[in-house]
Amino acid sequence: MDYFAQQLINGLVLGSIYGLIAIGYTMVYGIVGMINFAHGDIFMIGGFIALISFLLLVSLGLTAIPLILLLVLLVAMAVTALYGWTVERIAYRPLRHSFRLAPMLSAIGMSFVLTNYSQVAQGARVKPVPPIITGGYTLHEGAEGFAVRLSNMQIMVVSVTIVLLAMFTWLVSRTRLGRDMRACEQDQTMAALLGVDVDRTISMTFVIGAALASVAGMMYLLYYGQVDFFMGFVAGIKAFTAAVLGGIGSLPGAVLGGLAIGLIETFWSAYFSVEYKDVAAFSILIIVLIFMPTGLLGRPEVEKV
Amino acid sequence: MSGEPILSVDRLTMRFGGIIAVQDLSFAAERKKITALIGPNGAGKTTVFNCITGFYKPTGGAIRLNHDDGRQSALERLNDFRIAKQAKVARTFQNIRLFPGMTALENLMVAQHNTLMRASGFTFLGLIGVPTYRDAEKRAIALASDWLKRINLLDRADDAAGNLAYGDQRRLEIARAMCTEPALLCLDEPAAGLNARESAALSELLQSIRGELGTSILLIEHDMSVVMEISDHIVVMDHGVKIAQGTPREVRDDPKVIAAYLGTDEEEAAAVMEGGS
Numbered sequence: 001m002d003y004f005a006q007q008l009i010n011g012l013v014l015g016s017i018y019g020l021i022a023i024g025y026t027m028v029y030g031i032v033g034m035i036n037f038a039h040g041d042i043f044m045i046g047g048f049i050a051l052i053s054f055l056l057l058v059s060l061g062l063t064a065i066p067l068i069l070l071l072v073l074l075v076a077m078a079v080t081a082l083y084g085w086t087v088e089r090i091a092y093r094p095l096r097h098s099f100r101l102a103p104m105l106s107a108i109g110m111s112f113v114l115t116n117y118s119q120v121a122q123g124a125r126v127k128p129v130p131p132i133i134t135g136g137y138t139l140h141e142g143a144e145g146f147a148v149r150l151s152n153m154q155i156m157v158v159s160v161t162i163v164l165l166a167m168f169t170w171l172v173s174r175t176r177l178g179r180d181m182r183a184c185e186q187d188q189t190m191a192a193l194l195g196v197d198v199d200r201t202i203s204m205t206f207v208i209g210a211a212l213a214s215v216a217g218m219m220y221l222l223y224y225g226q227v228d229f230f231m232g233f234v235a236g237i238k239a240f241t242a243a244v245l246g247g248i249g250s251l252p253g254a255v256l257g258g259l260a261i262g263l264i265e266t267f268w269s270a271y272f273s274v275e276y277k278d279v280a281a282f283s284i285l286i287i288v289l290i291f292m293p294t295g296l297l298g299r300p301e302v303e304k305v
Numbered sequence: 306m307s308g309e310p311i312l313s314v315d316r317l318t319m320r321f322g323g324i325i326a327v328q329d330l331s332f333a334a335e336r337k338k339i340t341a342l343i344g345p346n347g348a349g350k351t352t353v354f355n356c357i358t359g360f361y362k363p364t365g366g367a368i369r370l371n372h373d374d375g376r377q378s379a380l381e382r383l384n385d386f387r388i389a390k391q392a393k394v395a396r397t398f399q400n401i402r403l404f405p406g407m408t409a410l411e412n413l414m415v416a417q418h419n420t421l422m423r424a425s426g427f428t429f430l431g432l433i434g435v436p437t438y439r440d441a442e443k444r445a446i447a448l449a450s451d452w453l454k455r456i457n458l459l460d461r462a463d464d465a466a467g468n469l470a471y472g473d474q475r476r477l478e479i480a481r482a483m484c485t486e487p488a489l490l491c492l493d494e495p496a497a498g499l500n501a502r503e504s505a506a507l508s509e510l511l512q513s514i515r516g517e518l519g520t521s522i523l524l525i526e527h528d529m530s531v532v533m534e535i536s537d538h539i540v541v542m543d544h545g546v547k548i549a550q551g552t553p554r555e556v557r558d559d560p561k562v563i564a565a566y567l568g569t570d571e572e573e574a575a576a577v578m579e580g581g582s
Contacts, residue, residue: 176414176418176421176422179407179411179414179415182404182406182407182411183404186404186405186406186407187402187404189402190398190402190403190404191404191415192385192386192388192389193358193386193388193389193395193396194386194395194416194418194481194482194485195386195389195418195419195485196386196415196418197385197386197390198385198386
């Protein structure tokens with residue numbers, strides 16, 4: 001039972017990171033109907049920006065860890081958002097009225113560009129950081145000497161995720177920008193006729209998606225203590241899977257899918273074998289999609305007139 | 306206030322390959338009046354609307370919108386969101402194009418995008434909630450509620466627009482277009498699919514928009530009871546050209562119009578006019 005509880009905690013933490021990335025996929029799909037394959041690499045960029053800004057701040061002589069983390073968070077979000085905006089502007093917008101596959105191919109190309117750019121700029125080696133947030137709580141001391149532990153790091157990942165999701169939900173459901181985004185999602189032509197600048201709204205969607213991915217990148221950096229130029233690929237695919245599993249286009253679905261993938265992966269690793277954890281996650285995806293083609297929370301596709 | 310018409314269309318031509326959808330069409334829509342564009346199916350009415358609202362770039366001709374302050378917008382050069390933002394033209398479509406997943410209130414709020422955009426200092430001030438933005442948001446909700454009251458949907462404000470009755474959706478669309486605070490409201494068959502009672506309510510709504518708010522309206526409509534009742538001026542099109550214009554009475558009695566609607570060709574119509582054969 002203790003072992004199970006520990007894995008549950010681990011799975012939820014991993015799932016939170018996937019969920020944050022998955023939101024970017026699902027939002028972009030909802031509004032422009034394309035899969036932004038470069039989103040995983042935006043997540044990787046976010047991790048690097050967090051690392052670089054962390055090292056910069058430390059070298060400037062800052063010592064207060066909470067202040068450093070807050071600044072790192074803000075810098076990572078801002079710079080990565082700029083990357084997201086740029087990618088949309090140069091690789092997707094010119095192709096928006098082209099044939100359907102064009103932006104997708106462009107996205108795959110952009111993914112390679114970002115991966116290789118990071119490899120050239122930052123080197124191919126794994127970049128480690130020392131544990132920044134240490135300590136934690138022992139929740140339960142088991143009879144066989146196994147303790148359920150909840151680290152401060154895990155608490156931070158989950159709470160940052162919850163706060164961001166709350167802010168994001170508020171943004172989408174309550175603000176002018178959120179209304180514009182939903183309007184563009186449902187009928188871009190009509191939104192434009194009502195005076196909404198659709199291109200600008202789409203840009204903002206990419207900016208927000210990239211900002212959330214950068215937070216995931218930062219969490220990844222802190223949690224696993226390392227980043228490398230290739231980490232965006234697998235994480236991106238997993239988060240994309242999470243978005244599809246939850247029902248692509250659905251925001252709560254993305255989070256739910258992220259948690260599901262995180263839990264499946266963790267439990268499979270814990271009880272069966274680590275080597276096959278990805279196989280397990282993707283098999284579950286296939287099974288769910290066979291029985292629920294629109295995902296867990298997706299709506300059936302409505303034919304547009 | 307200028308005495309110029311709100312909209313002047315001058316020698317508008319729209320060609321699709323070899324097909325001429327609209328040819329040398331000139332007409333004007335008077336300020337604070339309801340102008341109807343009628344004609345048989347395929348006459349080119351919707352093409353004219355699409356040229357006015359930036360969907361098509363006309364092959365030739367000019368479309369001018371004369372604002373109250375003397376400013377003039379060249380509609381044939383604007384497109385996309387600029388039609389609503391700069392030229393202040395709003396339109397509806399033959400089919401209902403509400404945002405079905407958003408509430409009735411939200412639909413009206415989206416239409417106030419530009420007002421709110423200015424107040425929110427282009428998003429960022431709005432997100433941190435500066436007081437001027439909150440006031441603007443409050444005023445936007447007040448305007449939206451006012452419109453919901455006007456179309457008797459105040460109690461359905463928080464229902465998804467897609468769940469409203471057909472006639473309610475039609476009126477909500479017009480309210481939404483009005484929330485952009487347009488100088489010219491273009492309605493493409495607003496009465497399509499409405500029953501007699503709903504048509505009457507629509508006529509009343511349009512008359513109040515013209516009368517109380519002084520908004521100029523241009524409409525395409527097949528329901529002659531609506532057209533004849535509310536129009537101040539009617540332009541009749543057939544095969545892409547204007548065949549008649551005038552008051553409802555003048556148009557109703559015009560033999561060319563009768564011929565166009567009965568499906569005879571122009572030679573026969575001319576013959577009818579001359580009283581021959």
